[in-house]
Amino acid sequence: MWQMARKALRAAAGLALLVSAPLNVTSAADDVPVSQELRQRSAEILTILNGGGDPATTFAASFRKAVPDAQMQALIASLQRQLGTAMGIESLTPLGEHEATVRLIFEKGTARAWIALSPQPPGQVTGLRVTGIMPTDIADLASLDEVAAAFAAAPGNAGFLVQDLDEDSPAAALRGERTFAIGSAFKLVILAELVREIDDGLREWTDTVTLDGTELPAGAFRALPPGTPVSLRRLAEEMIRVSDNSATDLLLAELGRSRIEAMQARIGFAHGARNIPFLSTMEAFKLKGVEGGALGRRYLAQDTEGRRAMLAGEVADMPGRAVGDLFADGRPVMIERLEWFASPADLARAMHWFQGRKDTVNGREALRILALNPGPAANLTGEVSYAGFKGGSEPGVLNMTVLLEDRAGRWIVVTASLNDPRAGVDEARFQALFTRALELAIKG
Structure with a gap:
């Protein structure tokens, strides 16, 4: 419903050279070359992040049209306020000849970036995404228990859980069975009910809903004329990919409130009674x-x-x-009583429900949809085999829930919620803590 997308710098570019320390090069695939163009443009990006360089030389015209100089400067200023001077590139993981991920070192922390270059000379940057911004005190957290303690110290009330799906007990937990307002993460229940009905032969992904003029909330389907048919697959994709509220309400109406309420128990929501009626x-x-x-x-x-x-x-x-x-x-509105609620353990069980269907046709389709927007796990490109995400936010409410498969085939859920009925939550710090939890979880 209320999504939390905070897109830092979007574009693709290359990777490169460290300024003050040796560059650690790793590879996401065998025999992936680290081109000189990637190294050169990475060095240029580092300079630009510190306010220098020549954007017209580094970035392709298509990039500069999508991200005007004024917008770039504002984003760079925000990055500098949080992390200070860009000191260098610690490591790079090439994803192909013209694409890579990079770990950036700053004066007061670290960040991850995805970069790509045009394959055409002179190999300018066609895109750049800087995410995973992490202050030093968070980067220094050495265990999941330390991350849990940091969540516990945050203003408001936090819940946190990391679950290896092959293990009975969580690797780390903070208030794992306590319920929290979760914002748009409730849409996992609607997706699960759709999968169940398709599994049971009641529907097909290609079945359509015909818009009838009923008023919808904001989203891609609100402005479409009555009589427009929309497939269930497309509604599910947009509900997850961009947390589209119009798609969500169309699916809820089509599937039925009572069936979605009943689905909560099937996917492991032990506290589903709080969501009845399901809004x-x-x-x-x-x-x-x-x-x-x-x-x-x-x-x-x-x-x-x-x-x-x-x-x-x-x-x-x-x-x-x-x-x-x-x-x-920006003030919270009745988040303690008028919301959708789930515990961290509920959300882990829900993701386990989806993962448990990975060998079925409809289960694989659901996992594909969950991976359309990997959220904070986008930082792990090249380090995991799969990343699915759903989160939610509104003033005073923040949730992130990620399902991962690491490169060894281990499936892991990382979920965290933060509620503060008195004020908005610190989204930047929450996301940094969550990103650190993801890093530690895949290290085992």
């Missing part, structure tokens, strides 16, 4: 936003049947425009 995103927006939350407070005062009646009547009849500019002030 659509439009319903949640209305409950939180109409009349300054008064609609939501009336809803919360009802028993389950009373809530269902309100959703079918008063809430359904309320136009979306009545929500107003929800979250404009």
Whole structure:
């Protein structure tokens, strides 16, 4: 629902040379060359990250059109505020002749980058993505237990769990069975119910939903005219890939609220009762936003049947425009009672449910969809065989949940939630801690 995508620098480029220490070159595949162009452009990027260099020489025209100089400078300034001066490149992992990942060393921390070059001379940078920004104090965390302690010290309440799916006990856990508001991570339940119905022969991925003019929340399907058919596969892809709320609500309506509620137990949600009735995103927006939350407070005062009646009547009849500019002030809105809830263990069990279907046609399709947006695991390109992700956020709520297969064939879930009903959460630090957890988890 409320996604947390914070795209740092997008583009592709090459990799290269360290400024102050020997470059450690590793390879994601056998016999992948490290071209001179990759080394040269990497050195140029390092200079640009420190405010020098010539962007017109380093970056292709297509890149500069997509990322104007002013935008690049703003992004560089943000990176410098967080990490200080770029000192060099610690290591590079070539992914091909014109593409690589790189670990960047800064004065006050580290970051990961994915870079690629045009195959045409002069081999300029066609894209660059810098993510995995990690201050030194987080980079120095040496174990998953230390990461758990750092999450515990964060303002608000945090939950964290790392589970090797071949093991009975988690490798690390913090409040593993406590429920947290999880934002858009609830969409895992809808995807699971779709897979179950296709497995049972009730539907096909190619089945379509015909738009009927029902008001939808923001998303790619909101503006399409009534009568437009949309496949279940496309709805599922957009629900996961960009956390599309219009796709989510179309799927929820098509599959049925009661079936999705029942699916929670099947995928391991031990605390699914908190999500009954299972809200659509439009319903949640209305409950939180109409009349300054008064609609939501009336809803919360009802028993389950009373809530269902309100959703079918008063809430359904309320136009979306009545929500107003929800979250404009950045303050949390009733996140302790009016949300979707799951524990870290619930989310790990849900990802295990998907992984357990990896040898079936529909299971493989679900895993493909989960991998459309690897989220923070995009930093691990070349280091893992698979990365699937779903997360969620709104003011005061943040969740990240990743399913990984390392290069040895070990399947791992890393999940963390942070709730603070008083203020927005520190997303940058949360993501840095989560990234460090991913790094330590795949090291075993």
